[in-house]
Amino acid sequence: MFIFALAVVFKLLSIQFVQGDKYRELADERTIKNVVIPANRGNVYSINGNLLATSIPKYDIRIDAITPSTARFEKYLKPLSDSLSKYSGKPSSYYQKEIRKARANKNRYYLLARDIGYSDYIRIRNFPLLNLGAYKGGLIVEQTTKREHPMGGVAERTIGYERFDEDGNVTRPGIDGAYGIKYLRGTDGLRLKQKIGKGQWKPIADYNQVEPRDGYDLYTTISVNIQDIAHHALLQQLEYYEADHGCVVVMEVATGEIRAISNLGRTEKGNYYEKLNYAVGESHEPGSTFKVMALMAALEDKVVDTSTIIDTRNGRKTFYGRVINDSKHGGYGKISAARTLEVSSNIGLATIIDEAYSENPKKFINRIKGWSLNQPLGLPILGEGQPVIPEPGHKLWSKNALPSMAYGYNLRLTPLQTLTFYNAIANNGVMVKPTFIKEVRELNKQIETFDRAIINNKICSDKTIKETQEILKNVVVRGTGRSLYSPYFSMSGKTGTAKTEYWMDDWEENPRYVSSFAGYFPAENPKYSCIVIIHKPSTKKGYYGADVSGPVFKRIAQKIFTDTPIIDEVQSLKVKDVEVEEEFDSYFKTAQTYKTIMPNVVGLPLMDALALLENMGLKVQSQGVGTVKSQSLDKGLKIKKNQTVVIQAS
Numbered sequence: 001m002f003i004f005a006l007a008v009v010f011k012l013l014s015i016q017f018v019q020g021d022k023y024r025e026l027a028d029e030r031t032i033k034n035v036v037i038p039a040n041r042g043n044v045y046s047i048n049g050n051l052l053a054t055s056i057p058k059y060d061i062r063i064d065a066i067t068p069s070t071a072r073f074e075k076y077l078k079p080l081s082d083s084l085s086k087y088s089g090k091p092s093s094y095y096q097k098e099i100r101k102a103r104a105n106k107n108r109y110y111l112l113a114r115d116i117g118y119s120d121y122i123r124i125r126n127f128p129l130l131n132l133g134a135y136k137g138g139l140i141v142e143q144t145t146k147r148e149h150p151m152g153g154v155a156e157r158t159i160g161y162e163r164f165d166e167d168g169n170v171t172r173p174g175i176d177g178a179y180g181i182k183y184l185r186g187t188d189g190l191r192l193k194q195k196i197g198k199g200q201w202k203p204i205a206d207y208n209q210v211e212p213r214d215g216y217d218l219y220t221t222i223s224v225n226i227q228d229i230a231h232h233a234l235l236q237q238l239e240y241y242e243a244d245h246g247c248v249v250v251m252e253v254a255t256g257e258i259r260a261i262s263n264l265g266r267t268e269k270g271n272y273y274e275k276l277n278y279a280v281g282e283s284h285e286p287g288s289t290f291k292v293m294a295l296m297a298a299l300e301d302k303v304v305d306t307s308t309i310i311d312t313r314n315g316r317k318t319f320y321g322r323v324i325n326d327s328k329h330g331g332y333g334k335i336s337a338a339r340t341l342e343v344s345s346n347i348g349l350a351t352i353i354d355e356a357y358s359e360n361p362k363k364f365i366n367r368i369k370g371w372s373l374n375q376p377l378g379l380p381i382l383g384e385g386q387p388v389i390p391e392p393g394h395k396l397w398s399k400n401a402l403p404s405m406a407y408g409y410n411l412r413l414t415p416l417q418t419l420t421f422y423n424a425i426a427n428n429g430v431m432v433k434p435t436f437i438k439e440v441r442e443l444n445k446q447i448e449t450f451d452r453a454i455i456n457n458k459i460c461s462d463k464t465i466k467e468t469q470e471i472l473k474n475v476v477v478r479g480t481g482r483s484l485y486s487p488y489f490s491m492s493g494k495t496g497t498a499k500t501e502y503w504m505d506d507w508e509e510n511p512r513y514v515s516s517f518a519g520y521f522p523a524e525n526p527k528y529s530c531i532v533i534i535h536k537p538s539t540k541k542g543y544y545g546a547d548v549s550g551p552v553f554k555r556i557a558q559k560i561f562t563d564t565p566i567i568d569e570v571q572s573l574k575v576k577d578v579e580v581e582e583e584f585d586s587y588f589k590t591a592q593t594y595k596t597i598m599p600n601v602v603g604l605p606l607m608d609a610l611a612l613l614e615n616m617g618l619k620v621q622s623q624g625v626g627t628v629k630s631q632s633l634d635k636g637l638k639i640k641k642n643q644t645v646v647i648q649a650s
Contacts, residue, residue: 032194032195034193040215041147041176046223048224052224053149055147058144059113061112062140063112063140064138065103066108108138140202154262155227159220161176175381178379178381192209216442216447217442219437222260227262234534241538243266246549248552249415279414283413284412284535287514288480291406304352306467308352312351315329324346324407327344349406361401377420386412387411408498409498425469431459432452484546484551484553496549499514514536515533515547597638606622606647609622613645618641622648627649631648
C-alpha cells in the first residue's frame, strides 16, 4: 500500500509539474477558444452613390441563467419579463416561467431574441438584469453579419455575393464576389469564448479580443436609373413573349463603363429573376449581329466595297451541297453589299465571304482574331463565357464553315463580347474594355480609381468605320429595324435572329430561336451602346429580332434619351400634338366661361376636372381614375362656394 501511495503521489507530481503545461493547454483548447468575428464587408454603391449591397449586423441575445445571484435574479426577473413581453407581445408570465426553468436546468445559454437589428439589440441589452452585463446579469451577445441588397432583385446577380457552404466551398458571382478578397472582405476579429457543456460556447467577456476591420467600399459604374429602365423593359418583353431567359447591357461608349446589366431567367411558375449572369457567362451563336463583323472584314480587306453588287437570287442558294435561305419570300435579287447588311441577307453575306476567302480562309479568321473576338475580355467577374472562332483544323471546321460564319453560325460569342465590338464602332474604332468599378473608398478617402482600359486603339480604317456607321443607321431607317425608327431621336444597330438547339430531333415540331438587337444611340455622336438578347420566345407571338428584342432597345433608348437628355435640345418637344392642343383649348374655354354655373365635365380627364371645379370654389369628391363618366350636379345649375360635387371616373 505504501508503494502504491508513492506511485500515485509521483504520478500526480509528474502531471502537475512535468506535464502540467501540456495538459493545461489541452484543457484550454477544449474549454476556451478564440472565435472568429467576421468583419463587415464593404458597401457596394452605384455611380451616383445609391446603396446596392451592404452588410447588416444581426444579433442573438441570450442569458446565462445561473450567473446572477439569487437575490439579483429574484429582484429583476419580473421587470425583465415585463420588458420582454412589451418587446415580443408574449405574456410576462411566459418569460418568468421559461427563465425560471432555464435557471433550474442550469441553462447558461437561454435564447431571448434571435437575428435582431442594432436598434433592437440596444433596446434589449438595456432591459433590467441584462443591463448589468455579462458577469452580474448573465448577458450573452452574439453578432453576425448578413448581406442585403436594398434594390432587391434588380441587378442582384451582377452585384453578386460571396457565400460559403457547409463544406467550405465558396461561390463568388458578380462584383461582390470578384472584388471581395481584395477590397470588400476586411479583416476578421477575435472573441474569447468558453465551453459550457452540450457543445455550447459563451463569450467570456462582453468585448472583443481583436476588433474586426471593415472592408473598403466599392463604387460601381452602374446607374440606378438606367438599371431600372433596362430591368423593367426586359422583364416586360420576357413576360409577353413567355421567353426562357434574356439579358440587357447598356455601356457608355467613350469609357466602356457598364451603366446597366440585367439578366432574367424564367422559373417553372413563369416568374423571372436574376438566375445567372447570361450577359457575361453565356456564349451562343450570335446570328445576324455577327454579319456586321463579316462585312467589316471584307470592307477592310478591300475585297468588296459598299456599292459592289451581290446576287442574292430568289432567296435560295446552295453552298457546298447545303441550302441557305433568306427570310424574304422570293429573295432580294441583285443588291449592293451595303444593302445586304441592311436587309440582313444570309445569302448576300455568305456569298461575299465565300467568294473572297474560300481560297484563303485564314485571312478572314486572322481579321476576326485581330479584333480579339477569339479571346475572352478578361473581366474580373468570374465565369466569363469562352468565345469560339473555328479555323481550319478545328473540329467545327468544314467547307460550309466559312459561309455559315458569315451570317453568325458555327461560332460563339457572349452578349458582352458582341456589345464590346459594336461599342467600338460607335467609338470611331476605339475598342474599350467593359468596366464595372469606378473607384474604391474608405469612407471619404479614395483608395484606388479605375480608368478606361483600351483593348484596341483602332480596329479598322476610318473609311470602314464611317461606312459601317452609315449602314447601321440605315438598318433602322429602311432595313430590318425600320419598325423601330423614330423621327425624333436616332438609333443605329443590327437585328439578329438565330436558330438554337436546331440539332435536336424535335426542332421542326418545336422551333427555338434567339432574338437579338445590338447598337447604339443617338446615331450621331453616340453616348450609349446597348445589346438585348432574348432566348426562346414563344414562336406563336414572334421571334424576329426586330419584333422581340428591338422594342426593348428602343424603350431603353427613349427613356434614357428623355430622362437624361444627351443633347441640348430634344426636337420632339417642339412637335405639336393636335389632340392635346384641342383638349387644352376646350379646358381653357370652359374655365373662362363657367364661374358660378356648373359646367359639363363628363369626358374630361379626372385631373383636369378636379382642377377646374376646385378653382371654381367647389368641394370635389372623386371616385375612380381616368375619364369622368358622371357628375352629381347637372350642367347649368347655379353653384355656391364650398358646395360639394361628386364626380365618377372610369
